Amino acid sequence: MxxxxxxxxxxxxxxxxxEIFELKQRLNKTEAGLPCKSILNEDQKLVEGFGVIDHNFNILSFDAKSNSFRKNKDDRSSGQKCYSVFCNSNEPCAGCTILKKRASKLVWYSLQTQLPDNQRKCKKNIIASFESNEPNAPFLVETDLFYQQLFESKxxxxxxxxxxxxxxxxxxxxxxxxxxxxxxxxxxxxxxxxxxxxxxxxxxxxxxxxxxxxxxxxxxxxxxxxxxxxxxxxxxxxxxxxxxxxxxxxxxxxERKETERELHESEIRFRTLVENATDLVMRFDREYRYVFINSASLHVFGIPPEDFIGKTHHDMGFPYDLCQLCEEEMDKVFESGISDVIDFSIEVKGREISFEWQLIPEFDEEDEIPYLMAVARDVTKRKQSEKALEEALKTKDKFFSIIAHDLKNPFGSLRALSEALQLNDDLTKEEINEFAEIIHASACQGYDLLENLLDWSRSQRGNIKCEPEEFDLIELVESNINLLQANIHKKKINIHFNPDHNKTVFADKYMVDTIIRNLMANAVKFTYMYGNIEISLLDREKHYGLSIKDDGKGISQENQTKLFDMDNQYSSKGTAMETGTGLGLILCKEFIDCNNGEIWVESENGEGSCFSFIVPKNKSGFTS
Known part of the structure; x- marks a missing residue:
């Protein structure tokens, strides 16, 4: 140490x-001038015994040779009566010479055996007072005894x-x-x-x-x-x-060392816990300066802890608004002494991180708050989950709105026409055929809507997994042209599609088929009678794709921004007053994203629209 x-x-x-040793020296000199009493004990051996008592006969000190005179063998003779210790009596001895000296604070005594005239042994000892030639002797003895007792009692x-x-x-x-x-x-x-x-x-x-x-x-x-x-x-x-x-x-x-050891071990455990915590743990003084920050700072900010010490948020270059917010919140806790929790976000290395920041006051022995403990927890994933939940709730509301409103029309038509057929027995064949055609169109409309709703619902729940594979894009275009042939024929629309050879892509075949079907169905829906639809192949470095262009109604610039956004869902009636939900294009966008592709639209109001998309040619261009 x-x-x-x-x-x-x-x-x-x-x-x-x-002072002690000076007094001892003076005492030694005094003792040298004291009369030396040669006394005999009961065994007729020569002894010397002397000491000091106070005016109440209380023994203050006695030398080692006085032990031979002790009748009361109690180890604690100091403070007891001299006549009790040396004469085994309950009162002062008869003819005690100490009585004459009681005016003094301290009295020297000597011990000697009382000898009768015939020199025979006697059972009593004489406690005799005597004068010292050194006037300060009693004082010196008292001082010596005081320091002796102090030495022993410390x-x-x-x-x-x-x-x-x-x-x-x-x-x-x-x-x-x-x-x-x-x-x-x-x-x-x-x-x-x-x-x-x-x-x-x-x-x-x-x-x-x-x-x-x-x-x-x-x-x-x-x-x-x-x-x-x-x-x-x-x-x-x-x-x-x-x-x-x-x-x-x-x-x-x-005991103190044991306590220190336990405290040290506790500190090590606490520091290990703090240093290995993923949360940021900090301490601030009243000047908003960092007093401590754990090693999580290196992981979160890429800055070692030692670079923070003694600096403020401003010194560390954090955004001004964030610095102001932190200082205002710290002031509140310093003043109130009540913990507080705030949320804030900060961009770190190009990524926005959301934090939950808890401020805890540290009270000292005087109930003051010199420091604040702060714990910042990364809640980015939680915030993202909350946002996703919020979007899911909006989507759910939209989903039920579509079901409640858009399914009502085709089923309403089916109900009315079926009721008319049931109640009218005199319908002509032409009228029956007309009703049947309307019923068929309503059923197809309802079916298409339900199919899109189910696909979109499965994608939202994650039940549709993207399973890429190689397939011919041309085959899917031709099968969807055949699928929509009845509607194409009804509007007398001309389809222009002349591929020169097959185009193999690597994507989820079911999703790409759904994309083509929706884009072609929209083109037919918004094309006028005797109109034209042109389907072209797109060839990029790593992608193949299609462009489906019509000469129909077209879409304004304002509404184009709403086509792929669920929150701003856009839908309009076709050239033959066909209805829709706008859900098809939203589904197309989600399926394109799943296949690492792109989708976009080019259109002018009244001049038709061109919807295009691309998907990877092969596995190297696909990222799941």
């Missing part, structure tokens, strides 16, 4: 530690090392955290407990600390069992008896 420093904290720690584990890494002093929390007894830990060095693998060696730290006057860093401590405990540590040098020692604190950050 990198060494981290906080000079302010280090200076404060160093100032505090300097939440972190503390350690004092010399320049060689040897342990000088430590708190119970440190040896307990690492699983050592006090005795075991006191014999260790920093090299036994610090793992420099992910940090610095002690020598490297000391070298840096000399320059920085203190450091805060992370490292791993080695437990007695060999496990590693991650800790946050502070290290600062302090002077003690003209030597430099190192005051170190350790804070167990195992």
């Amino acid at each position: 990198e060494l981290k420093t906080d000079l302010y904290k280090v200076e404060k720690i160093q100032e505090l530690e300097n 939440g972190d584990a503390l350690l004092i090392l010399n320049c060689k890494g040897q342990v000088l002093k430590f708190t119970d929390k440190l040896n307990e955290m690492l699983g050592y007894s006090k005795e075991e830990f006191s014999k260790l060095t920093v090299f036994d407990i610090d793992d420099p693998t992910n940090s610095l060696t002690f020598e490297e730290r000391v070298s840096q600390v000399r320059e920085t006057k203190g450091a805060i860093f992370e490292t791993d401590l080695i437990t007695k069992s060999g496990d590693l405990i991650p800790v946050e540590s502070s290290l600062c040098p302090i002077k003690y008896h003209d030597k430099t020692v190192y005051f170190t604190s350790f804070r167990n950050i195992q």
Whole structure:
């Protein structure tokens, strides 16, 4: 880990530690001037014992030799009454000399065995007060005890090392955290407990600390069992008896590290999800600048994410109207704190893409909104489907309109004529023949209409599949001339078609047959009596085709644009008042598109029309 420093904290720690050791030095001098009491315990062994109590007999501190006088073996002797600990009494001892010193805040005491005149052993100890030649001694002891308690009570584990890494002093929390007894830990060095693998060696730290006057860093401590405990540590040098020692604190950050690890893993999962999302995921600040965008930008716009950071939509060259719309919508969400969804379209690489753009406010700890999260989803296919559905609904309405209106006429005629035949028994043969001719024409009209309706309906549902094959175009023209021969003969129309040889094409034969039949039927319908229809072959580089030209009514320029459009369906009556739906030409256009062909019209009002189409000659010119 990198060494981290906080000079302010280090200076404060160093100032505090300097004060501690200065007071300790003064205390050492004071203790040197204190009277040394040679006392005997009950086993007549020479002992020395002294310490400090307050004016309420509460023990503040006692030395190790005082343990031999303790009657109450409770480990927590500090803070208990001296007469309870050393005399096993519930009240101050009779003739206690401490009573005379209770005006003082702190009182030195000495422990000695009471010896009778005959030098026999006695079961009581004497707790005697004595004066120090050093007037600041009580203050120094109080200060020393205060810092001793502070050292032990600090939440972190503390350690004092010399320049060689040897342990000088430590708190119970440190040896307990690492699983050592006090005795075991006191014999260790920093090299036994610090793992420099992910940090610095002690020598490297000391070298840096000399320059920085203190450091805060992370490292791993080695437990007695060999496990590693991650800790946050502070290290600062302090002077003690003209030597430099190192005051170190350790804070167990195992739980924090585990939380950080889980957070890191969660972040990786989230980033993986975001970076692999097909949607555009973005963040914007209040200046409309990109703070983040995922890698989908490269797929959608062909621009790497890093090129967006710090830039606005205007900077990226998006259309002005789109930039204005985005900024207005972002302002709304910044102000309201409520998510919003808008739709927009943009042209990318010559293709229009529709997006659904969701804006989500990001709140900070102060309930402010510094950023917006934005998710843009490509809904082009959905929009196309919605448009197709809308068109299908319009087509359905048109379909039922045709059925309701255009089928009514031929069936109306059939109904009226059949009723007349049924009710009139005195009809002449000529009248019957005339009725029969009208009934036949109405039936043919209804049949043709139904056939076109069914073909068109199947094409809309996708039930007619384009199945290209090789066939002779000339044969289809001749078969349709024969099919329409009755209507041609009725109008005395002259058909001009003189092919010199066969023309093989590669297309769907059924669809091309339907195209020829509709174009020829229209030519007959709009040609006057004794008129002419000329059928010509077209030869292009990759296509063959036909031109069917009549000298009939013709079509205005305005109506020509409506011929192949379902939304602007155009229909007019023939020269013999024949009716139609206009559905045939729409069907022709759809079938031509399926066969990778073209269809067009050339006409002048009153001068006849010429409808032409082409289809591929062979497989190489066909694209399904």
